Amino acid sequence: MDFVLFFTFLAACGAAAATGALFSPGDWYRGLRKPVWTPPDWLFPVAWTTMYLCMSAAAARVAVLPDAGQALALWSVQIAFNALWTPVFFGLKRMGAGLVVVLCLWLAVALTMLALWQLDRIAGLLFAPYLTWVTVASALNATVWRMNPEARG
Template sequence: MIWIVFVIFLAACVAAGTTGAIFPPGEWYRQLSKPAWTPPDWLFPVAWTTLYICMAAAGARVAMLDDNAVAMALWALQIALNTLWTPIFFGLHRIRVGMVVLGALWLAVAACMIALWRLDTIAGILFVPYLGWVSVACALNASILRRNPRGGTAA
């Protein structure tokens, strides 16, 4: 792995992660009805930091390989969808649209994981926790949508 390539992928992840600072959960989110299994607030930055490092490492491992176009396109798609969810959910309070974005993100992460795995087993393995976390996020978003059909605002 070339370290400058890792840094570039990590910068993309950090850029995606900054949406959490721009659009924090806030009072609207705290007031929503959420399931008892909602992860505690402290876990989110820990999980995302770990996931972003793994995602950057996976991308960097494959970036310099031959025949990586599909994997790199899927990596770009998943980070774009990752970046999009926070402003939609926390910024616009659009729970239903957030669910659609998360569904697309789950598909993009799963496809990216497979594409990475075919080129480099370790890169594919590095995406497994990400797919697990996005699965939890999908279940949480769906539960919040069911519990808050009006979304606290016009959902």
């Protein structure tokens, strides 16, 4: 694996992750009703660190391959939606708009995973935990939105 490419993709992930520091959940989110299956707070940084490492490794694996353009373009789309969700949901407190963003993210992640899989099966598999997590995040966003009609922005 080309480690310069890996760290380049990891920097993009770091930029997306920085939105979590800029727009933390705060009291607003803590005060919302949430389903019993909401992941515990400690799991989020562990999960995201793991996923960002896997996403970066997947992109670095395919970046050196011929015909990787579509997969890398999709990778760029998914990281853009990844970076957008936190400011929309936590910053603007717009749960409905956050749901639209996370569903776009889910589609982008699924398409990226398929494109990566076609080039390199390991790269595709490295995206599987991410797709799983975004599936849970989508369901959580939808459920929190439904459970808190008075807090919809």
